[in-house]
Amino acid sequence: xxxxxxxxxxxxxxxxxxxxxxxxxxxxxxxxxxxxxxxxxxxxxxxxxxxxxxxxxxxxxxxxxxxxxxxxxxxxxxxxxxxxxxxxxxxxxxxxxxxxxxxxxxxxxxxxxxxxxxxxxxxxxxxxxxxxxxxxxxxxxxxxxxxxxxxxxxxxxxxxxxxxxxxxxxxxxxxxxxxxxxxxxxxxxxxxxxxxxxxxxxxxxxxxxxxxxxxxxxxxxxxxxxxxxxxxxxxxxxxxxxxxxxxxxxxxxxxxxxxxxxxxxxxxxxxxxxxxxxxxxxxxxxxxxxxxxxxxxxxxxxxxxxxxxxxxxxxxxxxxx
Amino acid sequence: xxxxxxxxxxxxxxxxxxxxxxxxxxxxxxxxxxxxxxxxxxxxxxxxxxxxxxxxxxxxxxxxxxxxxxxxxxxxxxxxxxxxxxxxxxxxxxxxxxxxxxxxxxxxxxxxxxxxxxxxxxxxxxxxxxxxxxxxxxxxxxxxxxxxxxxxxxxxxxxxxxxxxxxxxxxxxxxxxxxxxxxxxxxxxxxxxxxxxxxxxxxxxxxxxxxxxxxxxxxxxxxxxxxxxxxxxxxxxxxxxxxxxxxxxxxxxxxxxxxxxxxxxxxxxxxxxxxxxxxxxxxxxxxxxxxxxxxxxxxxxxxxxxxx
Amino acid sequence: xxxxxxxxxxxxxxxxxxxxxxxxxxxxxxxxxxxxxxxxxxxxxxxxxxxxxxxxxxxxxxxxxxxxxxxxxxxxxxxxxxxxxxxxxxxxxxxxxxxxxxxxxxxxxxxxxxxxxxxxxxxxxxxxxxxxxxxxxxxxxxxxxxxxxxxxxxxxxxxxxxxxxxxxxxxxxxxxxxxxxxxxxxxxxxxxxxxxxxxxxxxxxxxxxxxxxxxxxxxxxxxxxxxxxxxxxxxxxxxxxxxxxxxxxxxxxxxxxxxxxxxxxxxxxxxxxxxxxxxxxxxxxxxxxxxxxxxxxxxxxxxxxxxxxxxxxxxxxxxxxxxxxxxxxxxxxxxxxxxxxxxxxxxxxxxx
Numbered sequence: 001x002x003x004x005x006x007x008x009x010x011x012x013x014x015x016x017x018x019x020x021x022x023x024x025x026x027x028x029x030x031x032x033x034x035x036x037x038x039x040x041x042x043x044x045x046x047x048x049x050x051x052x053x054x055x056x057x058x059x060x061x062x063x064x065x066x067x068x069x070x071x072x073x074x075x076x077x078x079x080x081x082x083x084x085x086x087x088x089x090x091x092x093x094x095x096x097x098x099x100x101x102x103x104x105x106x107x108x109x110x111x112x113x114x115x116x117x118x119x120x121x122x123x124x125x126x127x128x129x130x131x132x133x134x135x136x137x138x139x140x141x142x143x144x145x146x147x148x149x150x151x152x153x154x155x156x157x158x159x160x161x162x163x164x165x166x167x168x169x170x171x172x173x174x175x176x177x178x179x180x181x182x183x184x185x186x187x188x189x190x191x192x193x194x195x196x197x198x199x200x201x202x203x204x205x206x207x208x209x210x211x212x213x214x215x216x217x218x219x220x221x222x223x224x225x226x227x228x229x230x231x232x233x234x235x236x237x238x239x240x241x242x243x244x245x246x247x248x249x250x251x252x253x254x255x256x257x258x259x260x261x262x263x264x265x266x267x268x269x270x271x272x273x274x275x276x277x278x279x280x281x282x283x284x285x286x287x288x289x290x291x292x293x294x295x296x297x298x299x300x301x302x303x304x305x306x307x308x309x310x311x312x313x314x315x316x317x318x319x320x321x
Numbered sequence: 322x323x324x325x326x327x328x329x330x331x332x333x334x335x336x337x338x339x340x341x342x343x344x345x346x347x348x349x350x351x352x353x354x355x356x357x358x359x360x361x362x363x364x365x366x367x368x369x370x371x372x373x374x375x376x377x378x379x380x381x382x383x384x385x386x387x388x389x390x391x392x393x394x395x396x397x398x399x400x401x402x403x404x405x406x407x408x409x410x411x412x413x414x415x416x417x418x419x420x421x422x423x424x425x426x427x428x429x430x431x432x433x434x435x436x437x438x439x440x441x442x443x444x445x446x447x448x449x450x451x452x453x454x455x456x457x458x459x460x461x462x463x464x465x466x467x468x469x470x471x472x473x474x475x476x477x478x479x480x481x482x483x484x485x486x487x488x489x490x491x492x493x494x495x496x497x498x499x500x501x502x503x504x505x506x507x508x509x510x511x512x513x514x515x516x517x518x519x520x521x522x523x524x525x526x527x528x529x530x531x532x533x534x535x536x537x538x539x540x541x542x543x544x545x546x547x548x549x550x551x552x553x554x555x556x557x558x559x560x561x562x563x564x565x566x567x568x569x570x571x572x573x574x575x576x577x578x579x580x581x582x583x584x585x586x587x588x589x590x591x592x593x594x595x596x597x598x599x600x601x602x603x604x605x606x607x608x609x610x611x612x613x614x615x616x617x618x619x620x621x622x623x624x625x626x627x628x629x
Numbered sequence: 630x631x632x633x634x635x636x637x638x639x640x641x642x643x644x645x646x647x648x649x650x651x652x653x654x655x656x657x658x659x660x661x662x663x664x665x666x667x668x669x670x671x672x673x674x675x676x677x678x679x680x681x682x683x684x685x686x687x688x689x690x691x692x693x694x695x696x697x698x699x700x701x702x703x704x705x706x707x708x709x710x711x712x713x714x715x716x717x718x719x720x721x722x723x724x725x726x727x728x729x730x731x732x733x734x735x736x737x738x739x740x741x742x743x744x745x746x747x748x749x750x751x752x753x754x755x756x757x758x759x760x761x762x763x764x765x766x767x768x769x770x771x772x773x774x775x776x777x778x779x780x781x782x783x784x785x786x787x788x789x790x791x792x793x794x795x796x797x798x799x800x801x802x803x804x805x806x807x808x809x810x811x812x813x814x815x816x817x818x819x820x821x822x823x824x825x826x827x828x829x830x831x832x833x834x835x836x837x838x839x840x841x842x843x844x845x846x847x848x849x850x851x852x853x854x855x856x857x858x859x860x861x862x863x864x865x866x867x868x869x870x871x872x873x874x875x876x877x878x879x880x881x882x883x884x885x886x887x888x889x890x891x892x893x894x895x896x897x898x899x900x901x902x903x904x905x906x907x908x909x910x911x912x913x914x915x916x917x918x919x920x921x922x923x924x925x926x927x928x929x930x931x932x933x934x935x936x937x938x939x940x941x942x943x944x945x946x947x948x949x950x951x952x953x954x955x956x957x958x959x960x961x962x963x964x965x966x967x968x969x970x971x972x973x974x975x976x977x978x979x980x981x
Contacts, residue, residue, distance in 0.1 A: 161339035164605050168567030169585070173347050173597060176589045254464045258571060261466045262586070277466070284470055285478065295467040303462035310458070526750040532705045533745075534816065535738030536768050548755045623755055624800040 043239075046315035053311035059304035066116055067123040076113035078271045084108070091289050102293040105276065106283050111290065114276055115297050121183060121272035122301060126253040128187040129194060134245050137195035141202025142237070146210060146229060155199070163196045168255060175264045186265055190252050201244045205237035212236065239316040246309030250302040257298050273298040329616070333609050338391075344601045345387050348594040390598065399602075400595040402588075408599040411584055416603070419580035421491065422572070423565050425500030426507070427558070434511025435554060441512070442519025442550070443542065453516065457509035465568050469502045469575040487578045499576040503568050507561045514557050518550040525549070552622050559615025563608050650722045651678035652824050652856040653702065653741075658716035660697050660880075662927075663709060669927040671697040673880040674716075676954070679824065679856040684847075686859045686871035686888070688903070690924050694880035695860045699826045702858075703743050704733045721823075739769050742817035744846075746829040748809035752801035758785075758812050759797035765819040784815040788845060807838035811845065818849060824856040831866060843870060864907060868892065873967055876900050879925045879935035882954055885969045896957045896970035896979040898940050934973070946973050 047053045066073055082104075091103035091111070102111035144155035162170075170193040178185050209215060215232050223232075259265030260274020261281070268275060273294040280290035374380045381389070393400065399408035441453035460468070476498055477485035483498040522528065523546065531545045570582035581600055588596035620626045660672035672694040679685045689695040700706045702718055704725065718725045720741065725733060745751040753761060762784055763777030772780065778797060785793035788811040790804075801809055810830060817825050830846065831839040847870045850857045861867060867874060867888065874891050876884040876899065884897040895901045902920040922939035925931055931938055937947040950973070957968040960980050972978060 157335065157339070160336045161343055164336055164340040164608060165344065165601070166563040166567040166604060166608070168564070168570065169601060169604070170344075170347070172570065172585075172589060173344065173601070176592065177347075250462065254462070258464050258466055261464070262571065262574070264589070281466075281470065284474065288474065291467070291470060295463075295470075298464065299459070299462045299467060302464075303458060306461055307458055310454075526745065526747060527753040529705055530745060530751045530816075531753070533703050533737055533743040534765060534768070535734050535736070536764065537734065540764075540768065545753050545756070549753070552755075624757075625754055625802050 043312070043315040047311060050311050050315070052307050053315075056304045056308035056311060059300065060308065063119060063123060063301055063304065067120040070117045070120065074110070074113045074116045076110040078109060078113040078117040079269065080109060080113075082108040090287075091293075103287075103289045105290050106279060111276075111293050114271055115273070115293050117271040118273045118276060118294060119297070119301070121266055121270055122253050122256060122274075122298065124183050125186050125190070125256040125266075126249045126301075126305065128183070129190040129252040130245050130249040132187060132191040133195045133198050133248070134241065136191070137198030138202050138241060140195070141199040141241075142206050142229065142234065144199070145203040145206030145237075146233060148207075152203075156203070159196045159199050162193060163200075165193060167193050168258065171255065171259060172262065172264050175259060181265060181267055183266065183270065186256055186259065190255060194248065194252065197244060197248060198241060202237060202241050205240045206233055209233045209236040243309055243313040243316060246312060247306050250305035250309065253298070253305070254302045326613070326617070329613050333613070337605060337609060340605045341391070341598070341602050342387060344605075345390065345598055346383075348597050349383060349386065394602070399599040402596055403591060403593050408596050411596065412581070412600060412603060415579065415581045415584040415600075418578060419566070419569050419573070419582060422496055422500055422503060422569060422578060422580060423562070425493070425496045426504030426565055428504075429501055430504040430508040430511055430561075431558065434508040435515050435551070437508075438512040438515025438517075438554075439519055439542075439547075439550075441516040442523065445516070445520040445523070450516070453512060457512050460505055460509040465502065465506060465571045466575065468505055469499075469572055472498060472502050473575060485576070487576050499572050499578060502575070503565060503572040506568065507558075507564060510561070511554060511557060515550065515554050518553050519546065522546055522549045548622070552619065555618055555622060556615055559611055559618075562611050563604075566604050566608075651680050651719075652683075652721065653858075654678040654717075654719040655698065655702065656717040656719065658698060658701060658718065659714050660694070660701050660706065661712050661714060663712065664928075667928045670930060671711075671880050671927055672701070673930070675877070675880070675882055677875050677882065677885070679858055681823065681856050682851075682854040683873070684850065684857040684859055684871045686861060686867040686874045687877060688861060688864065688867060688874055689877035690862060692879075692924050692927060693877040695877045696828055697880075698877075699743070699828055699858065699860055702826060703737060703741065705737075705743075735769075738765060738822070739820045740822050741824045741826065742820070742822040744810075744813050744817045744825060744827040744830045747833050748806070748813045749801060749833075751813060752809065754801055757798045757800055758804070759799075762812070762816055762819060765816065769820055780819075784819055785812070787818070788812070788815040788849075790815075806834050807842060810834060810838075810842050814842070814846060814849070818853070821853055822855065824858070825850070826858045826860070828860045829862070830859070832861070832863070839866070846870070864892075864903060876903070879930050880927070881935065881971060882969075883936065883971045885954070885967065886957075886965075887967050890965070890968065894979050896968065896975045897972045898942050898974075898978055899936050901978060902939075902941075934971075942974055942978070944973070 092098065092100045098112070100110065100112070102115060105111055105114065140155050140159075144152040144159075171189045174189040174192055175181060175186065178189075210233055215228060218228055218232050256265050256272070257274035257277060260267070260272055261278045263278060265274050266272040276294040277291055277298070280287075280294070283290045371380070390400070397409070399412065402408055402411065437453050437456075441450040444450050463471075473485050476482050484495050485498075487495045487499060489495060527549075528541065528545060531541045536545075566581070569580060570586050572578070573580045573582035574586060581604075585597065585600050587593075588600070655675055655677050658672055658675045659670075662669040662671055671692075675694065675698050677685060677687070687695045687698070697706070697711075701711075701713060702725075706713070713726060716726070720736065725736065728736075752758065759778055759781045762781035763772075763774070766772040766777040766780045767774065782793045782797050785797065790796065790808055790811055796804075801812070804812065810833075814830070817827075825846075827846065831842050834842060843866060846857070849855075857870075859867070859871060871888045873885065873887050875882045876891075876897065878899050884891070884895065884900045886896070891900065892904065895904055899920070902918070905918040906920060908917055920939055925935050925938075931948075933946070933948040933950055934940070934943070934952050937943040940947065952971045952973045954969045954971040955975070956964060957970050957975055957979060958964050960976075970978070
């Protein structure tokens with residue numbers, strides 16, 4: 001018998017064992033009810049159990065509703081100023097949903113109405129920039145990551161160049177050239193300097209996904225480039241991109257407000273929080289409410305998007321669980 | 322190591338040229354005529370406009386203008402402002418101010434950010450962790466200018482703890498409030514990053530080994546955990562310099578600081594291309610060099626990385 | 630349940646203070662993990678003991694609780710989610726579970742040391758091996774940095790790492806797998822502990838290196854007369870070095886025996902299955918035996934004997950009654966010292 005034991009058999013027992021040991025990963029125990037969980041299914045399960053996700057979701061639904069139908073939330077006109085009666089009137093905090101709820105600004109306009117109507121511009125800029133950036137940056141990143149070689153070299157160098165410019169500074173220079181700054185101009189400027197982040201994230205996650213065994217297997221089985229890219233690489237490289245894009249959305253809204261504040265973003269007659277905050281800065285000392293409400297709404301919106309991105313990231317990244 | 326540095330410096334050249342070209346194009350190709358803008362709404366005298374164009378080399382073709390500019394740049398000539406001052410002199414006055422401000426911001430960012438992040442990471446999943454997370458979320462959600470006004474309003478105007486304006490940029494007390502405002506956003510990111518790496522490394526096998534060696538907790542955290550966790554944080558701090566510079570434009574405006582942000586903002590208002598391109602060029606150079614420095618520091622912190 | 634008695638083959642050399650009380654004794658230890666999906670019962674009443682100079686091999690699949698038990702002994706379980714609801718861990722007669730954190734810390738590394746499976750991830754990647762070895766002396770003995778470094782070189786020599794003096798400043802990734810494991814061993818050995826727990830010390834290594842590392846460990850154990858708990862799933866490793874074996878399944882010890890007796894006459898169907906699934910040259914050409922089924926889900930361990938769904942001998946009683954670890958005897962009732970089996974049908978298994 002001793003000769004038998006001399007034969008090295010390190011797989012004998014482990015051949016039937018699951019790869020993870022309870023000691024090192026107690027949370028990775030077998031799933032209940034033998035239900036197999038995919039990355040997305042697992043993420044959804046995780047999301048549903050996060051209060052942060054629900055707070056963010058409710059806030060965002062509300063904000064989207066305000067952006068889409070501002071008329072439902074106030075009957076006051078945001079452009080209607082009455083300097084004689086309402087110049088810098090204080091807020092009436094008990095007058096819920098009334099024109100004077102948040103008080104009036106330096107031009108005698110209802111701050112509540114302006115906050116409500118300003119939502120659309122911010123959401124549009126945020127969502128618009130994110131869509132453009134994700135499409136352009138995502139495509140470039142995917143091409144660079146998947147094909148490598150000279151395509152990667154060119155795209156990566158261009159990314160480096162754009163990345164070298166500080167984001168806010170660059171958008172300031174671009175927007176400075178435009179006298180009439182509509183929403184789409186601001187989106188263009190933000191996207192012009194913002195795409196690099198997504199490109200870098202997408203590129204590295206595509207490179208990772210490309211080397212995964214199942215992609216190698218798909219290629220070995222004769223799947224075409226298109227199929228591999230769309231069916232295998234993209235879905236698996238998408239998670240980090242979505243997370244970064246969601247968080248960036250909040251940052252774009254914040255950037256738009258900052259630019260407007262500097263007088264380089266949206267401008268009258270566009271109703272936007274940034275414009276209001278900018279016009280409030282001289283009155284803030286004695287009338288903090290003029291800035292408080294638009295700034296508060298702005299922060300709340302950014303907060304909601306970043307919180308959503310956070311929750312999604314935590315759910316998609318099993319490493320942190 | 323030496324060869325690596327040289328290679329990196331060489332690699333910087335195309336990026337530097339590309340970025341300066343980009344900013345040059347952004348300033349000169351985009352619509353809007355700075356010379357005509359000098360007259361505002363009044364009608365300009367065409368002869369005067371031409372003379373000024375010639376003076377600033379704007380009558381030449383764009384590639385020639387760029388080549389001229391770069392040629393002068395390598396001789397240390399950053400050109401002249403519309404007001405007739407040398408751009409390099411203006412920058413010489415403004416840059417030290419901003420660098421001091423950025424240094425204060427960076428210090429605040431590091432001390433508070435790493436401190437908060439480490440605290441939350443060690444207590445991952447507990448109330449402290451959630452508290453820090455929510456705090457950082459709020460900070461990240463607030464644009465710098467909102468934070469700036471709020472801080473100024475509360476700490477300077479209402480409480481009177483700190484001076485609201487900066488008259489002397491070498492006075493640390495005056496720089497504290499703007500530095501705090503400037504560093505706040507990055508501080509939140511540093512805290513979150515530190516928290517994540519702490520929580521992650523806490524579960525690493527070598528932490529278990531350190532525990533099994535019977536080391537006191539202070540040493541496990543202070544030596545084994547910290548050394549590993551700081552590596553990504555240092556990288557972040559390096560790449561973050563760019564956003565500090567962007568944020569300086571806003572912060573300097575709020576606290577009336579005569580730094581580069583202010584200089585740049587004024588130049589933007591006047592569409593004064595020479596100053597814009599000049600300052601941004603120096604920024605880019607600073608950022609590239611800091612990135613190199615961070616990479617080298619990275620190798621010092623992480624022995625697994627060897628540059629050849 | 631019974632504890633494993635000191636076997637006849639254990640070395641006679643004894644340390645002072647060893648008056649028959651085992652070095653380490655685990656009594657009715659339970660460990661559970663509270664997870665999102667429920668409570669995973671990783672260890673369900675384990676008993677074993679080790680004397681000075683003795684080697685106990687704990688054998689089992691992944692998830693059998695062998696490593697968790699070791700971590701509980703070391704006091705390095707993550708708590709929470711881990712929890713020890715019941716049991717005692719006696720070190721030289723004192724229950725470590727009731728000690729203060731500081732008392733336990735002083736035992737860790739100095740009196741009981743542990744060797745981990747994956748030396749690459751178990752060594753700190755950003756600290757030199759010299760620093761990590763020297764740390765033991767600096768913390769536990771208050772040596773200076775310089776003296777600790779000299780000790781580290783000495784240790785590296787001890788575990789036969791060539792050019793120790795030159796390599797003391799190197800980092801873990803600069804060593805080969807075998808050398809890294811030697812460094813782990815050196816680290817465990819640093820303060821000449823009474824007991825070493827080696828958790829799959831050779832699993833991550835090449836077969837040729839495995840033997841070298843195992844020999845080194847055995848040699849050092851003899852030299853210092855240490856107790857050794859060798860945790861493994863590899864029956865081959867066990868036979869050469871162990872004095873006695875405890876086979877674990879689903880958090881319980883299902884069989885204990887002096888090493889060679891276990892190989893000759895297993896008294897539990899699970900052990901039998903394990904032995905039969907070893908490839909043998911004399912059975913070349915035949916199909917290799919494999920225990921059917923999967924290890925149990927620790928969230929819901931089968932009722933009765935946990936092995937029953939996979940056991941070829943399972944009867945109704947196996948599905949209802951948990952078999953206790955009972956002494957195994959010869960057919961005529963002669964006791965077999967150190968042997969025990971937790972099977973309702975151990976008699977049929979060993980004598981059948």
